[in-house]
Amino acid sequence: MDTRVVKKKLGLKDRYAANTRGLHWETSYQPMDKVFPMDRFEGIVIHDWDKWEDPFRLTMDAYWKYQSEKDRKLYAVIDAFAQNHGDLGVTDARYVNALKLFLQGVTPLEYYAHRGFAHVGRQFSGAGARVAAQMQAVDELRHFQTETHALSHYNKYFNGLHSNNHWFDNLWYCSVPKSFFEDAYSAGPFEFLTAVSFSFEYVLTNLLFVPFMSGAAHNGDLSTVTFGFSAQSDESRHMTLGIECIKFMLEQDPVNVPIVQRWIDKWFWRGYRLLTLVAMMQDYMLPKRVMSWKEAWEMYAEASGGALFADLARYGIRLPKGWADACEGKDHISHQAWSTFYQYGHAAAFHTWLPSADEQAWLAGKYPDSFDQHYRARFAHWQRHAEHQPPQTEAEKDDPAQGRWFNQFLPMLCQVCQVPMLFTEPGDATRICFRQTDWRGQQYHFCSSHCQEIFGDEPEKLSQAWLPVHQIYQGNCYPEDVNPASPGDSPVREMLRYLGINPGEDNGDFDTSRDRANFAKRSQRKATQAK
Ligand code: FE
Ligand code: ZN
Numbered sequence: 310m311d312t313r314v315v316k317k318k319l320g321l322k323d324r325y326a327a328n329t330r331g332l333h334w335e336t337s338y339q340p341m342d343k344v345f346p347m348d349r350f351e352g353i354v355i356h357d358w359d360k361w362e363d364p365f366r367l368t369m370d371a372y373w374k375y376q377s378e379k380d381r382k383l384y385a386v387i388d389a390f391a392q393n394h395g396d397l398g399v400t401d402a403r404y405v406n407a408l409k410l411f412l413q414g415v416t417p418l419e420y421y422a423h424r425g426f427a428h429v430g431r432q433f434s435g436a437g438a439r440v441a442a443q444m445q446a447v448d449e450l451r452h453f454q455t456e457t458h459a460l461s462h463y464n465k466y467f468n469g470l471h472s473n474n475h476w477f478d479n480l481w482y483c484s485v486p487k488s489f490f491e492d493a494y495s496a497g498p499f500e501f502l503t504a505v506s507f508s509f510e511y512v513l514t515n516l517l518f519v520p521f522m523s524g525a526a527h528n529g530d531l532s533t534v535t536f537g538f539s540a541q542s543d544e545s546r547h548m549t550l551g552i553e554c555i556k557f558m559l560e561q562d563p564v565n566v567p568i569v570q571r572w573i574d575k576w577f578w579r580g581y582r583l584l585t586l587v588a589m590m591q592d593y594m595l596p597k598r599v600m601s602w603k604e605a606w607e608m609y610a611e612a613s614g615g616a617l618f619a620d621l622a623r624y625g626i627r628l629p630k631g632w633a634d635a636c637e638g639k640d641h642i643s644h645q646a647w648s649t650f651y652q653y654g655h656a657a658a659f660h661t662w663l664p665s666a667d668e669q670a671w672l673a674g675k676y677p678d679s680f681d682q683h684y685r686a687r688f689a690h691w692q693r694h695a696e697h698q699p700p701q702t703e704a705e706k707d708d709p710a711q712g713r714w715f716n717q718f719l720p721m722l723c724q725v726c727q728v729p730m731l732f733t734e735p736g737d738a739t740r741i742c743f744r745q746t747d748w749r750g751q752q753y754h755f756c757s758s759h760c761q762e763i764f765g766d767e768p769e770k771l772s773q774a775w776l777p778v779h780q781i782y783q784g785n786c787y788p789e790d791v792n793p794a795s796p797g798d799s800p801v802r803e804m805l806r807y808l809g810i811n812p813g814e815d816n817g818d819f820d821t822s823r824d825r826a827n828f829a830k831r832s833q834r835k836a837t838q839a840k
Pocket of ligand 1: 448539
């Protein structure tokens with residue numbers, strides 16, 4: 310009765326502090342080090358967690374309101390899209406293969422990110438970092454759900470969208486994104502944030518989301534554009550967490566600088582290798598192109614990344630070690646990757662095709678220093694095979710055209726990034742880059758000096774990588790009724806059966822696909838109805 314209630318309105322900053330830092334306490338029954346055992350072992354020294362700043366100052370209460378509002382809008386658009394057969398509005402059915410790749414390789418990463426942030430949200434002993442990580446954990450779970458819902462409409466009308474979860478764990482090229490994230494979330498909490506929040510979300514995210522989302526807009530895919538926008542506002546918060554974490558570590562103690570630098574070197578390179586799939590998607594899988602991978606790299610990596618690292622120089626941080634090689638790769642990686650997927654178009658879970666004459670002209674214009682010199686001839690050669698044309702040059706005279714070329718041999722994979730050995734030497738685009746390390750009596754193979762160096766820093770961890778091609782040849786990706794030692798054994802056929810990929814239906818050449826035929830038929834029907 311006697312207590313006087315002071316009605317004092319707190320400012321935004323104080324209210325945020327009361328809602329977040331005010332909820333934090335120092336443990337007394339058990340020492341803090343025992344309750345939070347993880348944020349020390351990486352060697353990062355933190356003197357004062359209160360120096361952690363949260364520029365967004367979002368409370369949980371406001372967070373739920375914002376997010377539910379966004380979800381309501383998003384699901385209204387998705388419903389309308391489904392009811393109006395929005396998928397028939399895309400440029401052509403080839404486009405849907407970019408969505409398949411997205412759903413197979415990117416959407417599961419959202420779920421991994423959710424788990425990773427939930428984990429570090431528990432492990433940091435500082436309240437500011439914990440709150441930011443917890444909110445991001447919820448965001449990422451939402452991204453996984455909205456992407457799955459938005460793309461589920463396509464599963465009604467297109468092949469190759471039915472078993473993404475099984476594929477993510479077993480399909481060879483999915484191991485590239487999967488191993489990236491498993492390496493990150495099995496690291497300590499500070500390395501996880503450097504990997505995901507800084508190197509991926511702050512430095513490289515525009516290279517993933519901008520091409521995909523403007524690609525979707527250019528190709529008439531409204532549902533993808535909408536989930537992209539819905540995720541974008543979260544993304545700016547996530548990027549802030551990335552840069553905040555880096556600056557915080559660097560400002561807290563000089564011993565942190567070399568540790569952070571090593572992580573930046575590692576995760577920039579791993580992120581760059583992962584983006585090979587995006588580069589390929591952008592240059593080859595969008596029927597209507599937005600910009601080339603090379604242009605995107607110059608805009609989002611070279612220009613803005615360059616400025617970022619100039620800014621971080623005051624802490625003693627330099628450009629990531631692989632920077633120059635990544636910049637050189639902008640002329641090559643999309644062509645090298647699509648050439649590989651084209652050859653393995655019978656072993657993937659989407660369709661592949663040769664770029665048309667117009668598309669090759671576009672590529673030659675965008676890549677004046679590499680396309681005609683190194684890549685056009687490959688496509689011409691495969692075209693000749695596909696069309697059963699007779700040999701056209703002296704060199705081809707012993708090479709009868711046998712139809713659409715599918716490579717029956719499985720490639721060697723890089724132990725670290727898990728991309729097949731398809732990249733070339735820096736400075737020489739005619740030689741495959743290949744590195745090898747012997748460790749504890751075993752040989753390990755790498756696509757580049759950078760992946761080799763990453764392995765050298767953590768061989769105990771990275772020697773345990775689950776490499777799909779090794780697993781297939783060891784018989785671990787076969788259905789149970791198969792004897793891998795039997796003479797007629799076909800690793801690719803059995804692998805597809807194990808994966809639940811229907812040969813020729815979920816994969817193979819686009820030109821002869823059911824996806825293409827169905828899309829044409831449904832478009833025709835819609836046109837007739839409109840008359
Ligand atoms: Fe996300
Ligand atoms: Zn590699």
